[in-house]
Amino acid sequence: MATETLTIGKALNLGLRRAMEDDAKVVLMGEDIGRLGGVFRITDGLQKDFGEDRVVDTPLAEAGILGTAVGLAMRGYRPVCEIQFDGFVFPAYNQIVTQVAKIHARSRGRLPMPIVIRIPFGGGIGAVEHHSESPEAYFAHTPGLKVVAVSNPVDAYWGIQQAIAHPDPIVFLEPKRRYWEKAPVDREATPDPLFASRVVRGGDDVTVLAYGPMVKTALQAAEAAAEEGRSLEVVDLRTVSPLDLDPVFDSVRRTGRCVVVHEAPVTLGLGAEIAARVTESCFHSLEAPVLRVGGYDTPYPPSKLEEEYLPDLDRVLDAVDRALQF
Amino acid sequence: MSVSSATTEVVDPVPGAGAPHLPQQPDLVQLLTPEGERVEHPDYAVDVSAEELRGLYRDLALVRRWDVEATALQRQGELGIWASLLGQEAAQIGAGRAMADTDTAFPTYREHGVAWTRGVDPLHVISLFRGVDNGGWDPVATRFNLYTVVIGAQTLHATGYAMGLQRDGAESATLAFLGDGATSQGEVNEAMIWAASFSAPVVFFCQNNQYAISVPLERQSRVPLYRRAAGFGFPGVRVDGNDVLAVLAVTRAALAAARDGQGPTFIEAFTYRMGAHTTSDDPTRYRLASELEEWKLRDPIARVKAYLSRSGAADAGFFAGVEAEADELAARIRRGTVEMPDPPGTAMFDQVYAEQTPPLAAQQAEFEAYQASFAGGGH
Ligand SMILES: Cc1ncc(C[n+]2csc(CCOP(=O)(O)OP(=O)(O)O)c2C)c(N)n1
Numbered sequence: 157m158a159t160e161t162l163t164i165g166k167a168l169n170l171g172l173r174r175a176m177e178d179d180a181k182v183v184l185m186g187e188d189i190g191r192l193g194g195v196f197r198i199t200d201g202l203q204k205d206f207g208e209d210r211v212v213d214t215p216l217a218e219a220g221i222l223g224t225a226v227g228l229a230m231r232g233y234r235p236v237c238e239i240q241f242d243g244f245v246f247p248a249y250n251q252i253v254t255q256v257a258k259i260h261a262r263s264r265g266r267l268p269m270p271i272v273i274r275i276p277f278g279g280g281i282g283a284v285e286h287h288s289e290s291p292e293a294y295f296a297h298t299p300g301l302k303v304v305a306v307s308n309p310v311d312a313y314w315g316i317q318q319a320i321a322h323p324d325p326i327v328f329l330e331p332k333r334r335y336w337e338k339a340p341v342d343r344e345a346t347p348d349p350l351f352a353s354r355v356v357r358g359g360d361d362v363t364v365l366a367y368g369p370m371v372k373t374a375l376q377a378a379e380a381a382a383e384e385g386r387s388l389e390v391v392d393l394r395t396v397s398p399l400d401l402d403p404v405f406d407s408v409r410r411t412g413r414c415v416v417v418h419e420a421p422v423t424l425g426l427g428a429e430i431a432a433r434v435t436e437s438c439f440h441s442l443e444a445p446v447l448r449v450g451g452y453d454t455p456y457p458p459s460k461l462e463e464e465y466l467p468d469l470d471r472v473l474d475a476v477d478r479a480l481q482f
Numbered sequence: 483m484s485v486s487s488a489t490t491e492v493v494d495p496v497p498g499a500g501a502p503h504l505p506q507q508p509d510l511v512q513l514l515t516p517e518g519e520r521v522e523h524p525d526y527a528v529d530v531s532a533e534e535l536r537g538l539y540r541d542l543a544l545v546r547r548w549d550v551e552a553t554a555l556q557r558q559g560e561l562g563i564w565a566s567l568l569g570q571e572a573a574q575i576g577a578g579r580a581m582a583d584t585d586t587a588f589p590t591y592r593e594h595g596v597a598w599t600r601g602v603d604p605l606h607v608i609s610l611f612r613g614v615d616n617g618g619w620d621p622v623a624t625r626f627n628l629y630t631v632v633i634g635a636q637t638l639h640a641t642g643y644a645m646g647l648q649r650d651g652a653e654s655a656t657l658a659f660l661g662d663g664a665t666s667q668g669e670v671n672e673a674m675i676w677a678a679s680f681s682a683p684v685v686f687f688c689q690n691n692q693y694a695i696s697v698p699l700e701r702q703s704r705v706p707l708y709r710r711a712a713g714f715g716f717p718g719v720r721v722d723g724n725d726v727l728a729v730l731a732v733t734r735a736a737l738a739a740a741r742d743g744q745g746p747t748f749i750e751a752f753t754y755r756m757g758a759h760t761t762s763d764d765p766t767r768y769r770l771a772s773e774l775e776e777w778k779l780r781d782p783i784a785r786v787k788a789y790l791s792r793s794g795a796a797d798a799g800f801f802a803g804v805e806a807e808a809d810e811l812a813a814r815i816r817r818g819t820v821e822m823p824d825p826p827g828t829a830m831f832d833q834v835y836a837e838q839t840p841p842l843a844a845q846q847a848e849f850e851a852y853q854a855s856f857a858g859g860g861h
Contacts, residue, residue: 187694187695188694188695188696190696191696191767191768192695192696192764192767192768195695195762195763213696213697213701214701215663215666215697215702216633216663216666216667216694216697216702217666217667217668219667219668220666220668243631244632244633246632247632247667247668247669282562282563282613283562283563284562284611284616285616285631286631286632287631423841452830452831452845452849453841453842453845454830454831454842455830455834457830458610458614458616458825459562459613460612460613460614460824460825461825461827461829461830462613464827464830464849464853465830471852474852
C-alpha cells in the first residue's frame with residue numbers, strides 16, 4: 157500500500173530513511189540522534205539500521221556539528237544536521253551564516269554545500285525558555301541559505317528528501333508542536349516542488365498566509381469564519397526563502413485583502429517582507445492594508461503565558477475582521 | 483504515596499555492599515567511603531564538627547525530598563518538566579557549602595542543591611519548571627545566578643564576573659557549574675582560556691554524571707575530564723562526587739586558592755545521574771538497569787548516614803527529626819506549587835528593557851485592549 161496515515165514525525169523518519177537508502181553519502185549528525193532516536197524520536201531506529209557512521213551521535217557542540225558538516229560537504233557528503241531545539245542553533249549561528257551560507261559563492265561554485273539543518277521550531281509545547289523560538293528571519297535574511305517550513309506529513313515526507321537531494325544549504329524547520337498531527341501520505345505520488353507555496357483552502361474574502369505550525373491555526377480560523385459566512389483563502393507558504401509569492405499575488409488580486417500569520421515577533425519578521433511585496437505587486441487590488449498577526453516583540457514568555465503570546469484562531473479572525481472593515 | 487519510600491529506598495540497603503566491584507578510580511579524592519568510613523587524603527584534610535556533619539546530612543536529605551516531590555508534581559501535571567538531581571546531592575551540597583557568602587554561583591538548570599545552600603526558596607526554582615517565570619529568585623541578593631539552559635554559556639559569565647572581582651580587589655571568587663557534556667562546547671573552552679589567561683578567580687565545577695542526555699562521556703572526551711585542565715594551564719582534580727566531605731574539602735581549597743590570586747581550578751565531581759535526564763527523557767533507551775543498581779551502592783546520602791550512626795554523631799531521634807522536616811518541606815512545596823498563581827498576561831511585557839520603548843508600550847496597550855474585549859463578550 158502506497159498510502160499510509162502518518163504523523164509528521166513518522167513521515168520525517170521515513171523520509172530520512174529513504175534519503176539514506178537512496179544516497180550513501182547522506183550522513184545524519186546531531187545530539188542524541190542515535191540510540192535515543194533524538195529527543196523527538198525523529199531518527200528512531202535509523203542508527204540501528206544504518207550504523208554509527210551514518211547516524212552520528214555528536215559531542216554536545218553545535219558549532220562543531222555545523223563546522224564539521226562544512227568539511228564533510230566539501231568531501232562530497234550530504235550532512236543532515238539535527239539541532240535539538242530552536243534556541244540551541246545559536247552556538248552554530250556563526251558557522252551557518254558566515255560559512256555554510258557563503259562558501260558556494262566565495263568558491264565560485266567549486267565547493268558544494270548540500271547541508272540540511274533540521275530544527276524543531278516554534279512554541280506551544282509547554283517547555284522552558286529557549287525551547288520555543290522562531291528564528292526563521294535570521295536565516296532568511298542571509299543570502300546563500302534557503303529556508304523551508306513544513307506544516308503537514310505529506311510535505312514532511314517529501315520535503316526532507318527534496319531538501320537532502322538539493323544542492324544548496326537548507327534550514328529545514330519542523331513545527332514541533334505538530335509532530336503528532338496525522339494525515340494520509342502517498343509514498344508513490346509525485347511531490348510538489350520544494351520551493352512552492354500552495355493554496356490549501358479556497359476562499360474569496362481574505363487571503364490568509366501561514367507556514368509551519370500556523371497553517372493549522374489559519375485553517376481553523378477559516379473553518380470558524382465559514383460559520384459566520386466568511387470565506388478565507390489559506391495559503392501554506394511552505395518555503396520561507398526563496399519566497400514563492402505569485403500564487404499569493406493571484407489570490408490577493410481576487411480577495412483584495414491579506415493577513416500574514418507567524419509565531420515569530422512581528423517587528424522585522426517575515427510578515428514585514430511579505431506585506432511589502434504584496435503591497436508592491438497588488439497595490440491596485442488591495443481594499444485594506446496587509447495585516448500581520450504574530451508573536452509580541454518580547455522574549456518568548458514562560459509557558460503559562462504562551463497561549464497569550466502565540467497567535468490563535470481568535471487573533472487571526474480579529475485581523476480578518478479588521479481587514480474587512482476597511 | 484511513594485514520596486517517602488523513595489527517600490529511604492535508595493538509602494536503606496547496607497551502604498557500599500558490593501561497591502568494591504565498581505571500577506576503581508585511582509585519582510579520586512575521597513574522605514568518606516561508600517561504606518561510610520572516614521579516610522584521610524594527604525592533600526585535602528578537612529575538619530568538620532559533628533554538628534556540621536549533621537547539617538550536611540540534613541541538606542542532603544531535604545534536597546532529595548524536594549527533588550522527589552518535584553518529580554511527583556511533574557508526573558501529576560503540575561510542572562511542565564523537571565530536571566532531577568537524584569544522585570548528585572553530595573556534589574551540589576558539598577560545592578554549595580564550600581562557598582563563602584561573598585562568592586557567586588553560576589549554575590546550569592540542575593543545581594537545586596546549590597540553590598538550597600544559597601537560601602533560594604525551592605518554590606522560586608519550581609516556578610521556572612511550572613512555566614510561571616524564568617526563575618523567581620533574586621540573583622544579586624542570593625549570589626546564585628539564574629539558571630542557564632543554553633549549555634555552557636554561564637562558564638563565560640562566571641569568568642567575566644571573576645575578572646570583575648579581581649579588578650575590584652574583592653577577595654571573593656565564582657563557582658561555575660557545568661556538566662560533562664558541556665565540556666564539548668566552544669564557549670566552555672573559551673571560558674577556560676580566559677580564566678587561565680587572566681588568572682581569574684573562578685572555579686569550574688563539572689558534575690560528571692556520565693551522560694549528556696543519552697550520550698555517554700566517551701563521546702565527549704578521550705581523557706578523564708579533570709586532566710583537560712592541564713592543557714589550559716591550571717590544576718584539575720577529580721573528586722568522588724558522591725562524597726559530600728571530599729567535595730566540600732576540594733571545593734573549599736579551590737575557592738581559597740582563587741581568592742588568594744592563584745587563578746582557576748577545574749574540579750571534576752565524579753558522580754552519576756540516577757534518574758532520567760529530565761522527566762521528558764527515557765533512560766531505558768540508552769543505559770542498562772544494572773548500571774543504576776551499581777551506583778545505588780554509592781548513594782551519597784547513605785554513607786553520611788552510616789558514618790553519623792556509627793560514630794555516634796547522630797541518633798535515631800536526629801534522623802527522625804530530619805525525616806519530619808523533609809515531610810514538612812515536601813508538603814510546603816506541594817501546597818505552594820498547586821496554589822501558585824499564573825502570571826498576568828502583561829508580565830511578558832515587563833522588564834523586556836530597562837527603559838520601555840514606545841512601540842512596545844503601544845503593543846502592550848493593544849494586548850490589554852484585546853484581552854479586555856473577551857472579558858464581557860461571548861467568546
Ligand atoms: C547549546 C545547547 N545545546 C543543546 C541543549 C539541549 N540539552 C539540554 S541538557 C543537554 C545535555 C547536557 O549534558 P551535561 O552537560 O552533561 O549536563 P547534565 O544535564 O548531564 O547535568 C542537552 C544536549 C542545550 N540545552 N543547549
